[in-house]
Amino acid sequence: MEKIAALQLIMPAVAIVGVAGMFGWMFTTWLRVKNGYPLDGAWGQAIYPQRNEEMIERIKLLSQENAQLRAELGSVKDRLGNVERIVTDGSVALDREIEALRVTRN
Template structure:
């Protein structure tokens, strides 16, 4: 093979093309934006899906936080001493109501 011959030029072109293909494959595999022929960036196709999932995740987190606050307030009501006192009073009234209805 001669240094200035067509075989050498084809080998150089093949090495450059193989390097470009390998670089593009690695970038695609690891989630980086791909470059086109003119150096422009091409975002991944699932970018819209990721944005949709992020929005849904934020909505679900807000809903979960609201439910946690509601559960905490219900736990406070149930464990409040006034609630247990009211339940005890109602349990004392139950036999009186049964006797009155008979």
């Protein structure tokens, strides 16, 4: 009986704290939306990121840099493939290729 009486005294306080927390969360969300701040998802990512001219320009520049780096990576892969072929080929085949290049140059 004493435990039930204690719970009856505590439960309204717990409910009030829970409702106050819920209204506080709703109020801060409203303030964020009103003032233009992006909302956060469960993992901290922006749900509604702002799109302004600076962000759009930054995305374009990063996309261009990404394309340049991909092209450079492709050429590095080609060069690495040639180096691997040179290292793994026999010296006789390498000598023939070098001589063939010298002949075509002259």
